Every structure is written in C-alpha cells, then in structure tokens.
Amino acid sequence: MADKNKNTVPKKPKFNPYWIYGGIIIFFIALQIFGSGSGSADKTSPSQFFEYLRDGDVEKVDIVNEITAKxxxxxxAQEKEIHKNSKPTSIFPSTTxxxxxxxxxxxxxxxxxxxxEINKELGKDKAVQVTFSIESNPWGELLFSLLPFVLLIGVWIFIMRRMSSGGGGGAGGQIFNIGKSKAKLFDENSQVKTTFKDVAGLEGAKEEVQxxxxxxxxxxxxxxxxxxIPKGALLVGPPGTGKTLLAKAVAGEAKVPFFSLSGSDFVEMFVGVGASRVRDLFKQAKEKSPAIIFIDEIDAIGRARGKNAMSGSNDERENTLNQLLTEMDGFGTNTNVIVLAATNRADILDKALMRAGRFDRQIxxxxxxxxxxxxIFEVHLKPLKKAKGLDVDxxxxxxxxxxxxxxxxxxxEAALIAARKNxxxxxxxxxxxxxxxIVxxxxxxxxxxxxxxxxxIAYHxxxxATTSWFLEHADPFVKVTIVPRGRSLGAAWYLPEEAHTTRTEKYLDEICMTMGGRAAEKLMFDKISTGAISDLQSVxxxxxxxxxxxxxxxxxxNITYYDPTGDNGFVKPYSEKTAELIDAEIKNIIETQYQRAISILSEKKDLLIVLAERLREREVLFREDLEEILGKRPFDNIEKPSEKLQDVKEEEEE
Known part of the structure; x- marks a missing residue:
C-alpha cells in the first residue's frame, strides 16, 4: 500500500534556466507599464475641460511634456454627481x-x-493655476537601450547550446544538422518485412548477398x-532489375542495424558538408556494429575524378568521394560493418572505389x-484476380x-485495362x-x-512484315497494325530471341527488315515520306x-572505338581518314540492305499488295493471317543453335 502511495506522489517540475530569463523579461515589462506610478485618471476632452473650468470646478492644471493635461x-467639485467617477486609482501606493x-x-x-481667457472671466480669486512638468520612465528607457544587447546575447547563447548539443532534431535544428548524415536507420524498432522470398529470380545475386x-x-x-569479412559489395545492373529490392531483403534478413540513403544525400551547396555527412554516417555505423550501410545510386558521388575540368560543385563532390574512400579503407577487419552500394553506371565509377579492400565484390x-x-510474374500476379488457366509461361x-x-x-496495367472494360x-x-x-x-x-x-501507312x-517473313535471321513476327500508338503511325511487332551474342547476319537482316517500310513506299509509289524517321534512327x-x-x-x-568511361571526351580516337571510312561504311551497310529489301519486295509484290489491302480492312493482322496470305515461313523448320543447346541441356538434366 505504501509503495502504491509512493508511485502516486506527483513529480516536482524540473528547474529550467529559461524560467529566469522569462522572469527578468516580465519584470522589465512591469516596470515599463507601472513604473511611472501615476495611476489611472479618467479621460476627458478639451471641450468638457473648458466647461469644468468655467464652472469653477478645476483647482489646478498640470501640463506634462507639452502634450498632456492633468x-x-x-x-x-469632487462631491458633485457629475464628478463621482473621477476619483483616481493607483496599483502602487503613492504619496503624491x-x-x-x-x-x-x-x-x-x-x-x-x-x-x-477663461481665467480673466473668472477673476484673480478663482483663476486656475497652470504648471508645467516633464515626466520620464528611466526603467523603460533602460529596457529599450538594453534590448538589442539582450537579443544578441540570447541568440548567441541559443546557437552555442544547439551546437554543443549536436543540433538536436526537428525543423528548427536543420541548419545545425547540415553536416549530419541523412541515412534512414532500420533496426529492431523499425523492422523491414521484405525478405529473400519476396525477391523472385536473381538467384546468383541472392546467393552472394545471402x-x-x-x-x-x-x-x-x-x-x-x-x-x-568483405568490406563492401557493389550491386551493378540496368534500371529496374531489383538492386534496391535486394538491399531491402538484406535489411529484412540481417536483423542488424541497416543504414539506407542515396548518393545524392551527400551532395549539398555548402563546402565540406558531403565529407562531414560521410564521417557522421560511418561513425554511427561503427557505434551500432555489426551493421550494414546501403548507398543507392552511388554514382552521384563515386564518379571518376579528374574527368571534368570544371570546378566548384565538382570539387565538393570529389572531396566527398575522398572522404568515402578514406572511411572505407580505414575499417578494421573486426568492425563487422559492410557497405552495400547500387548503381547502373559502374563504368563511370572511380577506380579507387572499385578496388579490392573497398568494394571487394561486384554483384x-x-x-x-x-x-x-x-x-517474377508469379509474385506480381498474386494480388490480381486473374482468369483461371492463365498461362504464365x-x-x-x-x-x-x-x-x-x-x-x-x-x-x-493489365488490371487497369480489365477494370476499364468492366x-x-x-x-x-x-x-x-x-x-x-507499354512498348x-x-x-x-x-x-x-x-x-x-x-x-x-498500310504499305509501309x-x-x-513481308520483308521479315522472308529473312532467315529476322525476329519471329507477332502482329502488324496501322492503328497509331504513341508517336508512331503504325507498327510491326516482333518477338526477339534471347541471345547473349549476335552474328553479323542477324544485324544485316534486322537492318533490311527495318528498311522494308521505306522500300515498300519506293516500290509502290516511287516516292518516300517522313514516316520512316524511327526506322532510320534504328538502322x-x-x-x-x-x-x-x-x-x-x-x-x-577488328577494332573498337567504344569508350565506356568517357576518357576521350570531345577528342576523336581516330584520324580524319578513318572517320571518312567509318561514315562511308555505315552508309554502305544501310544502302545495301535497303536495295536488298527492294529486291525482296519486288519478287513478292503481289503478296505485298494483298497484305496491305487486308491490313487496310482489318487494321490489325496476326501471325496466322500472314501464314494465310504469305504461306508458311520458309525458315521455321530450321533448328537454331539456341534450340540445339536447350535440347542438350534437357538431355543432361534427364
């Protein structure tokens, strides 16, 4: 029972030094308001005053500061009914x-x-005495004279307190937090629900991250x-492949403090801020070791140094990168802090950042x-109300x-389209x-x-469609349409094969197929149009x-002029003679395949006309329609190397 009473005793408020400041301010304000000690007198007007003066009710008039009459x-007169409310009052006791x-x-x-004039009318015996006086409030004057210094000292104390306490939180402390890390911390208090089960595909990458x-x-x-323990791992890949999702899965699986931020979070207009944020980030990670730091889009600060002659923000970015290199290289092997980073521009990253000892692994x-x-389809199809028997393959x-x-x-998009159709x-x-x-x-x-x-458009x-049908290495045809989509007035759709290498013959057949539209215009109308702009860009x-x-x-x-790092800049890595040869060969390849497309369409002109007329009627034709008009594609029975390789793999698995 006694313990219960102890718990119910109200706690005394803690002393706050700001109470002293508030008391001093209130004291000065009170002196300003009540310091004169003059009390309060009823207000009247000059016309009423002159009436009181003529009636002989006034004993004395005191003119203060030449503007106020008391x-x-x-x-x-004080006993009269009209002056009953004129008795003066004062908060403080007064002897006057x-x-x-x-x-x-x-x-x-x-x-x-x-x-x-009124005194002359009243005569000398009843004349009113007029006096002059000057009143001042020394406390009020002192307050206003000291106020600027008080404000300056107060602001200085506030700044010093904020800086000494590390800036605190909230919007008011943002200016003092500018050198602090912006990383978002995920720990046991803010659990991430994403796990490796939510990441479909990416088997090799998942294995390394696990x-x-x-x-x-x-x-x-x-x-x-x-x-x-490796100090860092760099996730490299095209946009949208799941690099950030993989990092989220690491945060959900590791059950250790996980610091997540973007490379652009280090960039600031103030000098030295980026390096300060890097130091603060790694300091926090070491304090919570074991921990993981994830820097998304690291190319924002990891771009190779010395590639740009411009100064200013570029120098600040390099300072940030130098600090990052120092922090990563300064880890001991037993700190248990690992740095994960993601980028789709690994070719432009600084070599010092990519070396072993910093990012030991590239995933x-x-x-x-x-x-x-x-x-991936199976993961994203789960929340959809899909039709029974939907073929995911x-x-x-x-x-x-x-x-x-x-x-x-x-x-x-499929769900939205289905909803639009009720x-x-x-x-x-x-x-x-x-x-x-989407495409x-x-x-x-x-x-x-x-x-x-x-x-x-129909003939184009x-x-x-006709050219691709009679080319061996062209991609399989899906459909052709003259219904405009996006910026295109019509389109022929193909299903490209998944291959890691491409032969010269396939490149040439694809260029010939792409030039088939303009070739049909030239063959049928002996004129060409601007509708082939996207085709020309592609070829x-x-x-x-x-x-x-x-x-x-x-x-x-057998030479390449491809420079993924951009070291060459605006300088051509070849001579003017080579440049002329390159231009001539590019033009020769395109023109040769253009004439080849005209030759194919000339042989199949009758089929081209039938196909174009059918396309005008129906607006959309599929593979079955082309088989009906052009016959079975002559290259469908040829077994391709990729198919042979697949058969060998299936036999090995059996």
Missing part, C-alpha cells in the same frame, strides 16, 4: 496627489490662450579459418531470363528484355494489350487520316555499332 478638481482627469491637446499656445548476411550473423564461422544484377521472368515468353519493374508495371477478372488479352501499351504507347483511334495517308507496315544506330563498337566490318577491321 486636471485636479477642487474638494467641492493623483489627477482626476487627463487628456491630450493639440497646439500648446492656443491651449494656454484659451485658459488665460552470404554477406551470414557473415554478419556468424562471423566466427569465417574468421576462425583466417578469412576476412551483377542482369535483366531476368525466361525462367526468372516466370518467377506464355506471358514470360512475350516479355523478353523486360526488367522486374517492367513486369510489375505490366501486371498493374471485367471481373484479368484475362490473357488484357496482358497482351498491356504489353502493347508502343496508348492507342489513338481518334486520329483521322486521309485515304492517301492510310494507304501509305506491310513492307516490314543508323545498328550500323554504327557494327562498324565502331563490335568490329563487324571488314574494311574498318
């Missing part, structure tokens, strides 16, 4: 007589003249054998293959080159429409074409890659 009544009335007047000379998590959980397992997170896309085959983020967007579940066609929406853009059926334009797209890029990057041109030879 009126003192006679004893007889207080005025009954007070008012302010305008011109002093005019006021005195009016009093003198080993890092195991390092932190069981360090003795590796250090007992003389091994050292490549590539675009998902067929099997991995199937796993078909969807994964229809999305080559899609990243994990693209597949997530595809599933969402469906109860998401069907296969909704996913195909979503692929078209080609939104349909624009409201666009109005003239008959001449529609005819031209039929030229693409120029491919021909340039053949000549300058991959060494697939005989005259230029």
């Amino acid at each position: 009126v003192y009544l006679t004893k007889e 007589r207080l005025p009954n009335y007070s008012f302010q007047f305008g011109d002093l000379a005019l006021f005195q003249e009016s009093i003198n 080993e890092i998590v195991d390092f932190l959980k069981n360090p003795e397992k590796y250090t007992n054998l003389g091994g050292k 490549h997170v590539d675009l998902p293959n067929l099997t991995e896309r199937r796993e 078909f969807l994964s085959k229809q999305t080559p080159g899609f990243s994990g983020a693209d597949i997530a967007n595809l599933c969402n 469906k109860k579940e998401v069907e296969k066609q909704d996913f195909l429409d979503a692929v078209d929406r 080609g853009g939104l349909e624009k059926r409201s666009t109005i074409f003239s008959e001449e334009e529609k005819n031209l 797209e039929a030229g693409h 120029t890029k491919k021909a340039k890659a053949m000549v300058m990057i991959y060494g697939l041109n005989e005259k230029v030879g």
Whole structure:
C-alpha cells in the first residue's frame, strides 16, 4: 500500500534556466507599464475641460511634456454627481496627489490662450493655476537601450547550446544538422518485412548477398579459418532489375542495424558538408556494429575524378568521394560493418572505389531470363484476380528484355485495362494489350487520316512484315497494325530471341527488315515520306555499332572505338581518314540492305499488295493471317543453335 502511495506522489517540475530569463523579461515589462506610478485618471476632452473650468470646478492644471493635461478638481467639485467617477486609482501606493482627469491637446499656445481667457472671466480669486512638468520612465528607457544587447546575447547563447548539443532534431535544428548524415536507420524498432522470398529470380545475386548476411550473423564461422569479412559489395545492373529490392531483403534478413540513403544525400551547396555527412554516417555505423550501410545510386558521388575540368560543385563532390574512400579503407577487419552500394553506371565509377579492400565484390544484377521472368510474374500476379488457366509461361515468353519493374508495371496495367472494360477478372488479352501499351504507347483511334495517308501507312507496315517473313535471321513476327500508338503511325511487332551474342547476319537482316517500310513506299509509289524517321534512327544506330563498337566490318577491321568511361571526351580516337571510312561504311551497310529489301519486295509484290489491302480492312493482322496470305515461313523448320543447346541441356538434366 505504501509503495502504491509512493508511485502516486506527483513529480516536482524540473528547474529550467529559461524560467529566469522569462522572469527578468516580465519584470522589465512591469516596470515599463507601472513604473511611472501615476495611476489611472479618467479621460476627458478639451471641450468638457473648458466647461469644468468655467464652472469653477478645476483647482489646478498640470501640463506634462507639452502634450498632456492633468486636471485636479477642487474638494467641492469632487462631491458633485457629475464628478463621482473621477476619483483616481493607483496599483502602487503613492504619496503624491493623483489627477482626476487627463487628456491630450493639440497646439500648446492656443491651449494656454484659451485658459488665460477663461481665467480673466473668472477673476484673480478663482483663476486656475497652470504648471508645467516633464515626466520620464528611466526603467523603460533602460529596457529599450538594453534590448538589442539582450537579443544578441540570447541568440548567441541559443546557437552555442544547439551546437554543443549536436543540433538536436526537428525543423528548427536543420541548419545545425547540415553536416549530419541523412541515412534512414532500420533496426529492431523499425523492422523491414521484405525478405529473400519476396525477391523472385536473381538467384546468383541472392546467393552472394545471402552470404554477406551470414557473415554478419556468424562471423566466427569465417574468421576462425583466417578469412576476412568483405568490406563492401557493389550491386551493378540496368534500371529496374531489383538492386534496391535486394538491399531491402538484406535489411529484412540481417536483423542488424541497416543504414539506407542515396548518393545524392551527400551532395549539398555548402563546402565540406558531403565529407562531414560521410564521417557522421560511418561513425554511427561503427557505434551500432555489426551493421550494414546501403548507398543507392552511388554514382552521384563515386564518379571518376579528374574527368571534368570544371570546378566548384565538382570539387565538393570529389572531396566527398575522398572522404568515402578514406572511411572505407580505414575499417578494421573486426568492425563487422559492410557497405552495400547500387548503381547502373559502374563504368563511370572511380577506380579507387572499385578496388579490392573497398568494394571487394561486384554483384551483377542482369535483366531476368525466361525462367526468372516466370518467377517474377508469379509474385506480381498474386494480388490480381486473374482468369483461371492463365498461362504464365506464355506471358514470360512475350516479355523478353523486360526488367522486374517492367513486369510489375505490366501486371498493374493489365488490371487497369480489365477494370476499364468492366471485367471481373484479368484475362490473357488484357496482358497482351498491356504489353502493347507499354512498348508502343496508348492507342489513338481518334486520329483521322486521309485515304492517301492510310494507304501509305498500310504499305509501309506491310513492307516490314513481308520483308521479315522472308529473312532467315529476322525476329519471329507477332502482329502488324496501322492503328497509331504513341508517336508512331503504325507498327510491326516482333518477338526477339534471347541471345547473349549476335552474328553479323542477324544485324544485316534486322537492318533490311527495318528498311522494308521505306522500300515498300519506293516500290509502290516511287516516292518516300517522313514516316520512316524511327526506322532510320534504328538502322543508323545498328550500323554504327557494327562498324565502331563490335568490329563487324571488314574494311574498318577488328577494332573498337567504344569508350565506356568517357576518357576521350570531345577528342576523336581516330584520324580524319578513318572517320571518312567509318561514315562511308555505315552508309554502305544501310544502302545495301535497303536495295536488298527492294529486291525482296519486288519478287513478292503481289503478296505485298494483298497484305496491305487486308491490313487496310482489318487494321490489325496476326501471325496466322500472314501464314494465310504469305504461306508458311520458309525458315521455321530450321533448328537454331539456341534450340540445339536447350535440347542438350534437357538431355543432361534427364
């Protein structure tokens, strides 16, 4: 019972030094308001005062500071009914007589003249005495004279307290937190629910990252054998492949403090702030060891030094990078702090950052293959109300080159399309429409074409389809349409094969297929149009890659001018004579394939006309329609090397 009473005793408020400051301020304000000790007198007007003066009620008038008149009544006047409320009051006791009335007047000379005239009327016996006085408030004057110094001292004390306490938190302390790390801490109080089970595909990357998590959980397992825990791992891959998601899974699995921030969080307009934030980040991580630091988009501060002659912000970024290099290299092997970083621009990172001892491992997170896309689809299809029997294998085959983020967007778009059509579940066609929406853009059926334009577009797209049908190395045809999407007036869709290498023949067939649209225009109308702009951009890029990057041109030879680091800058790594040869070979490749496309379409002109007319009628044609018009594709029965390799793998597995 006694313990219970002890707990219920109210705690005394803690003493706060700010109470003293507040008391001093209140004291000065009280002196300013009440320091004169004059009390309060009833207000009156000059006209009423002159009436009281003529009636003989006024004993004395005191003019203060030449602007205020204080009126003192006679004893007889104070007993009158009209003056009953004029008795003066005072908060503080006073030994001097207080005025009954007070008012302010305008011109002093005019006021005195009016009093003198009334005094003449009253006579010498009843004349009112007029006195002059000056009043001042020394405490108030002292307060206003000291106020600027008090404010300066108060601001100085506030700044010193904030700086000595490390800045504190909240919006008011942001200016003092500018050198502090902006990393978001995930620990036992803010658990991350993402685990490796939520990361579909990326088997190789997950395996390496899981080993890092195991390092932190069981360090003795590796250090007992003389091994050292790696200091850093760099996740490298195209955008949307799941680098950040993988880091979230590490945060969810490791069960250790996880500091997450972006490379741009180190960048600031103030000199030295980036380096200060790096120091503070690693200081916090060491204090909470074992811990993980994750820096997303590290290329914001990790760009190779000395690549740009510009100064200013570039120097500040280099200072930040130098501090990061120092902090990473300064770790002992037993601190149990690992740095994870992610970037899609590993080619521009500084070599000192990439060396062993800083980022010991580079984990490549590539675009998902067929099997991995199937796993990613299964993850993102779970929340959808999909139709029964939906073929996930078909969807994964229809999305080559899609990243994990693209597949997530595809599933969402399919659900939105199904909802727009008032469906109860998401069907296969909704996913195909979503692929078209993402790759080609939104349909624009409201666009109005003239008959001449529609005819031209139909022959252009039929030229693409016909040319690709009779080329061995062209990608398999899916469909062709003259319905405008995005910026294109029509499109021919193909399903590219997944291959890690590309032969010269495939490049040439793809260029020929792309030039088939313009070739059809030239063949049928003997004129060309501006509708082939995207085709020309595509073939120029491919021909340039053949000549300058991959060494697939005989005259230029086995040489590449590709520079991923950008060391060359604006300087060409070849002579003017070589530049002329490169230009000539690029043009020769494109023109040769253009003439080849015209030759193919000339042989199949009758089929081209039938296909174009059918396309004008239906607007969209699929592979089955082309087989009906052009016959079975002559190269479908040829077994390709990739298929042979797949058969060998299946036999080995059996």
